[in-house]
Structures are given as structure tokens and as C-alpha cells.
Amino acid sequence: YRADGEMMKEDEAPIINSDAEFPDELFEGKNLKTKRQININEAANEKWKERYLTTFPNLLTGLKICHYQHSAAGRDLIEQILTALGGEVFAFARSDEFIPIDTEAVSQLDKDQAIKWSNKYSFQLIISTDGDGDRPLLADENGNYFRGDTLGALAALYLKADVIATPVSSTTAIEKSNLFTKVHRTKIGSPHVIAAMKDASINPNLNVVGFEPNGGFLTASTIQSPMNGKPISPLPTRDALLPILATIALAKERGLLLSELGTLLPNRTTASDRLADTPKEISLSMISQFRENTSRAAILSPQNVAPTKIDETDGLRMTFPNGDIVHLRPSGNAPELRFYAESTSEDAAAKLQNHVRAVLLKMC
Numbered sequence: 001y002r003a004d005g006e007m008m009k010e011d012e013a014p015i016i017n018s019d020a021e022f023p024d025e026l027f028e029g030k031n032l033k034t035k036r037q038i039n040i041n042e043a044a045n046e047k048w049k050e051r052y053l054t055t056f057p058n059l060l061t062g063l064k065i066c067h068y069q070h071s072a073a074g075r076d077l078i079e080q081i082l083t084a085l086g087g088e089v090f091a092f093a094r095s096d097e098f099i100p101i102d103t104e105a106v107s108q109l110d111k112d113q114a115i116k117w118s119n120k121y122s123f124q125l126i127i128s129t130d131g132d133g134d135r136p137l138l139a140d141e142n143g144n145y146f147r148g149d150t151l152g153a154l155a156a157l158y159l160k161a162d163v164i165a166t167p168v169s170s171t172t173a174i175e176k177s178n179l180f181t182k183v184h185r186t187k188i189g190s191p192h193v194i195a196a197m198k199d200a201s202i203n204p205n206l207n208v209v210g211f212e213p214n215g216g217f218l219t220a221s222t223i224q225s226p227m228n229g230k231p232i233s234p235l236p237t238r239d240a241l242l243p244i245l246a247t248i249a250l251a252k253e254r255g256l257l258l259s260e261l262g263t264l265l266p267n268r269t270t271a272s273d274r275l276a277d278t279p280k281e282i283s284l285s286m287i288s289q290f291r292e293n294t295s296r297a298a299i300l301s302p303q304n305v306a307p308t309k310i311d312e313t314d315g316l317r318m319t320f321p322n323g324d325i326v327h328l329r330p331s332g333n334a335p336e337l338r339f340y341a342e343s344t345s346e347d348a349a350a351k352l353q354n355h356v357r358a359v360l361l362k363m364c
Helices: 009-016 042-053 075-084 108-121 148-158 190-200 241-254 258-264 280-292 296-300 346-363
Strands: 064-070 088-094 125-129 136-139 163-167 182-186 208-211 217-219 235-239 269-275 309-311 316-319 325-330 337-343
Touching: 009 190, 042 075, 042 241, 064 075, 064 108, 075 088, 075 125, 088 108, 108 125, 136 148, 136 241, 148 163, 148 208, 148 217, 148 241, 148 258, 163 190, 182 190, 190 208, 190 217, 190 235, 217 241, 235 241, 241 258, 269 346, 280 296, 280 316, 280 325, 280 337, 280 346, 296 346, 325 346, 337 346
Parallel strands: 064 088, 064 125, 163 182, 163 208
Antiparallel strands: 125 136, 208 217, 217 235, 269 337, 309 316, 316 325, 325 337
16 A cells, blocks of 8 residues: 555556565564564544444344454454444354455355355354455355355445446446446456546546455445435445445345345356466467467357457457356466356356366366
């Protein structure tokens, strides 16, 4: 972060190219020494709580909530907020050892665990975040987790967003819903989303929000809470709590169960996966084969048909005649090939994802 907000892409080059010396006493072997004691800024805590207690008053009254805490930063503060909003909160699976949670590709273990908890304890919802607390996880009364971009779209609907900035890998249900005035598609990464939001927010009469497939939600406008009209100030960095609360509020507003909110959006589901330990040059080589010869890309479709639309905003995103989408891109921070499959249902997206994985593995 800079003093005035999240670091942008143009800030990266001078940081990467800079030199800095670190005294040996800061290290233990190759590891940087860390302080066990963290100094909490209580004033910041209170401002964070006030942000939601004033704009979603009593939202969770009467709800039995599972708070999956694991090793998430902010877990104690989030529990305080959930309780203050009226929820009956039960903390589960707290750990002082780091537990990796990928909100864009929730593990099967976490999916099964959520369903088990819901069945056993009759929770009405399950709330969690990723490890550093800026990406949300919300499961319905059946223990089924929302995908991050679906959660973002539902939150945007409740907050009466006019403009959405979101990466090219987010679900096309956003456009197909016709619920929003404008959708700006960006490269993957919050700095790109923030840049698009900044451009869109030049018009002060528009509610501008952004979100990523991992659920990280951002706002560029002051939004009036639909519950009481009080302002939710702009926060152009990833927020885990706002999309969770807004989606719960949408269900209450529409008189729907959380599991029924999917009826508000077109039937589009995205599955994401990756080929680990795949050097970037191999990923780029495979992508290049499909870019230069789109007929070859037919092997990525179970129907063996060539794509009808190509999008090169970030990697290669191919749309096939039946509406299925396959998106390939090398990771920007790891030697792996990321791929996304979008179709009309979870089952169809999973089958497409498995087909693409098998094809890519043969090519490696």
C-alpha cells in the first residue's frame, strides 16, 4: 500500500528495480524474524465496526451462523461485528497454524466440511474469509459456498450499483442479467479493477463497484445503505465483509433463502483450476498454439468445435458455439497455468474443466 491507497501496477517497476540492504540481525537463517506480539489499533477496529453496524443494523437478528475462523486475520473482529448485528454466532475450526484457503477454488475438503456442519447443526449460513481476511466465503443454509463473482454480482444488485469493474475471468452472468448499466472487463488483479473503477467514477451520479472471481469486493462511490440510507464510504481495496452482508440483506429484502438467490441471475457457472509446476514459457507456448490456429482450439471443446469468439484481454479466453467458455492464462506470480471453464451449470462447468485439464496435460 501507498499512503493514499492500494499499490497500482505502475508502482511495481520502481519497487522491483530498487535495491535495499537488510541487517543480518533481522533474519533467522533465510527467514525474516517476526514479532509474535501484534499491536492492535483500537481506533481502527472501532471505525471498521461502525462501518457495518450503522449501515446494516440488526441484519443478522434471528440467524444461526457458523463462523469458520481457521487462521484468518480479522476473525475476532468479524465475530464481534456478526454478534453486534444480532447473529447467534458459533465459532468453528479456529487454528493458530496457517491454513491456506483459496476462495476462488474452494477445496473439496472445505466444501464437504461446510455441508457436514450445516446438516449437523442446522446453520442458516456459514461465513469465513481467506487467510488475510480480504476475500469472502459465504455458504447457504445447505452448506454450499457461493462463488466469489456470483457473490459480487448479488451484492452489487443489492447496493444498486450502476457500473461494475471486474476481471475478464468473472462470470458472464453479470452482462447477461441486464441488471447493470455498464460492465468494464479488466485484466486479472485488483490494481486493474481499481483503475477501471477510478475511470468510471468520474461521473459522480453513478454507483461504481468492482469485484474479482475470488470475491474481493471494492467500492469507488459513496453508496447509500438500502437498509437505512446511511452512507457506506468508498473503499477501493478488497473487502470481505460488505459482499457477505449485502447478499444476506438481498435475501431478506426479496424474501428468499440464500440457496434461492441464484434465481436472480442467469444460469452461468465458472470452475477454475491450474496446472502446477508449469513454467511460464510452456504455458505461453500452449496458448500461442490456440491463438495462431483457432481450429486447433476445438480440442478444448467436448463437442470438438472451434471457438467463435476470442478475447485476449488477459491470456486467451475462447467462447464456443454452445456458449461454453474456456480461458487460459499463465499465473503472474507462480509457475502454473491457470484455466477457467464456464457453462450453464456446476455439473457442466466441472465436466468442461475436467476435459480441458485432460487436454492440457497431454500437451505438456
